[in-house]
Amino acid sequence: MILKYFFTEIGQYFLLMRKVFSRPEKMSIFYRQTVRELIAIGFNSVAIIGIISFFMGAAVALQTAYNTENPMYPKYLIGLGTRDSMILEFSSSVAALILAGKVGSSIASEIGTMRVTEQIDALEMMGVNSASYLILPKITAAVIFNPFLTLMSICIGIFGGFLACTQLGGLTSEDFIYGVQYAFIPFYITYSLVKTLFFAVIITSVSAYQGYYVKGGSLEVGRASTKAVVFSCLLILLFNVILTQLLLSK
Amino acid sequence: MVLTDINVTFQPGITNLIIGQSGSGKTVLLKSIVGLHDIDRGEIWFEDILFNKLDFQGKKSIRKEIGMLFQGSALFDSFTVEQNVRFPLDMFTDMSMEEKTDRVNFCLNRVNILNVNNLYPAELSGGMRKRVAIARAISLNPKYLFCDEPNSGLDPITAILIDDLISEITKEYNITTIINTHDMNSVMEIGEKILFISEGIKCWEGNKDEILNSDSEKLNDFVFANSLAKQLKERK
Numbered sequence: 073m074i075l076k077y078f079f080t081e082i083g084q085y086f087l088l089m090r091k092v093f094s095r096p097e098k099m100s101i102f103y104r105q106t107v108r109e110l111i112a113i114g115f116n117s118v119a120i121i122g123i124i125s126f127f128m129g130a131a132v133a134l135q136t137a138y139n140t141e142n143p144m145y146p147k148y149l150i151g152l153g154t155r156d157s158m159i160l161e162f163s164s165s166v167a168a169l170i171l172a173g174k175v176g177s178s179i180a181s182e183i184g185t186m187r188v189t190e191q192i193d194a195l196e197m198m199g200v201n202s203a204s205y206l207i208l209p210k211i212t213a214a215v216i217f218n219p220f221l222t223l224m225s226i227c228i229g230i231f232g233g234f235l236a237c238t239q240l241g242g243l244t245s246e247d248f249i250y251g252v253q254y255a256f257i258p259f260y261i262t263y264s265l266v267k268t269l270f271f272a273v274i275i276t277s278v279s280a281y282q283g284y285y286v287k288g289g290s291l292e293v294g295r296a297s298t299k300a301v302v303f304s305c306l307l308i309l310l311f312n313v314i315l316t317q318l319l320l321s322k
Numbered sequence: 323m324v325l326t327d328i329n330v331t332f333q334p335g336i337t338n339l340i341i342g343q344s345g346s347g348k349t350v351l352l353k354s355i356v357g358l359h360d361i362d363r364g365e366i367w368f369e370d371i372l373f374n375k376l377d378f379q380g381k382k383s384i385r386k387e388i389g390m391l392f393q394g395s396a397l398f399d400s401f402t403v404e405q406n407v408r409f410p411l412d413m414f415t416d417m418s419m420e421e422k423t424d425r426v427n428f429c430l431n432r433v434n435i436l437n438v439n440n441l442y443p444a445e446l447s448g449g450m451r452k453r454v455a456i457a458r459a460i461s462l463n464p465k466y467l468f469c470d471e472p473n474s475g476l477d478p479i480t481a482i483l484i485d486d487l488i489s490e491i492t493k494e495y496n497i498t499t500i501i502n503t504h505d506m507n508s509v510m511e512i513g514e515k516i517l518f519i520s521e522g523i524k525c526w527e528g529n530k531d532e533i534l535n536s537d538s539e540k541l542n543d544f545v546f547a548n549s550l551a552k553q554l555k556e557r558k
Binding site (some may be wrong): 083097098184185189190191193197198199200201 | 330358378386388392393394398399412413414555
């Protein structure tokens, strides 16, 4: 029974994606919708990602500092630890989990409400491919904008760590900056950005899927919104492991 | 099975009504005709085209000739009135912005609403929303107009205004109009051809003059359901 449900959902998801990734009716409208979504999904997430990254970076740096009080450990490890934590995990995965909550629930409830108020039926009746019209601009916007959010998150997180350590942790700015520059592996940025792209597709497509097939009323829209966040988070965590193994294993 | 044994032809230039109790299958029938529900058996023809056998692209070409008015209006919440009415024009025509604005204003004038172009659907009354939905439905000059309970949730006077508007537009543009309703005022006002269904089965077919003299027990129960109608029938 559970297996049947699982495969039905997977099949329905991929059938929806086939409809989504078809040529838009009119490119000018697709561009216009994408710009709207860039603002709604991307630009409107800058503040929350910025604030969270700042405090995450500060907390990571302070925790590293308190765990490396042994004089055997060089002080620059704090900067190095903060940098790698932000690049490898926090700015891509944790930020994606936060975006799943913010953007995912918003997408599911927006599309779900359109479904229950027959707005999607109205689109279909006009001969518009509703899946492509509604979902493709969201996926495109997230894929374009989320890498910038990740890069911004890395920078702000490291800056948060820098401020916390120099103001509260008793570390000199030279030590922290030396650590940030020490043994830098550029591929880590690529790894982080590749993860971000996958997570962007997961958040937008899974949430849109949950909203698109809502049946019922406002209660079901709320449930779809919750399911969108839960399934997005689970898939983000699963793909985090898979991509880490694929990209970082030697 | 929701619908069985329904065989009916709808004519252009007149208002065709599908009537029946709530839950009788009216909306399922209407949505099946326009392809929003897939049917298990049977045939749906639009002139000489077998609609239910068409693929997505084929249905799309027919749907461009269909205007539909949904029960809750189904206006796009994030668009203004003007953007709602302009949407089909943006999607399917190469008209210039000026031409589109002219067409939008013409459609809004035709449904008798003025100076609401920049308002959002949430700022409109129920009757105005229905009018805007009609304006959107006729913006591409449809050959077919489907209306699902166009006057539900409206007061009797506004409901009659909406019915009359649909009837006028039907005649003016020679549209094949099919309306779902359970409102007897609509039936008596604009019912030029009426199909009565009960529990998913076609029970009666006729017009507004014949409906009061029908032998169908189920139809009589429906038509004379309220006490005023019963009194009138008894006096008659």
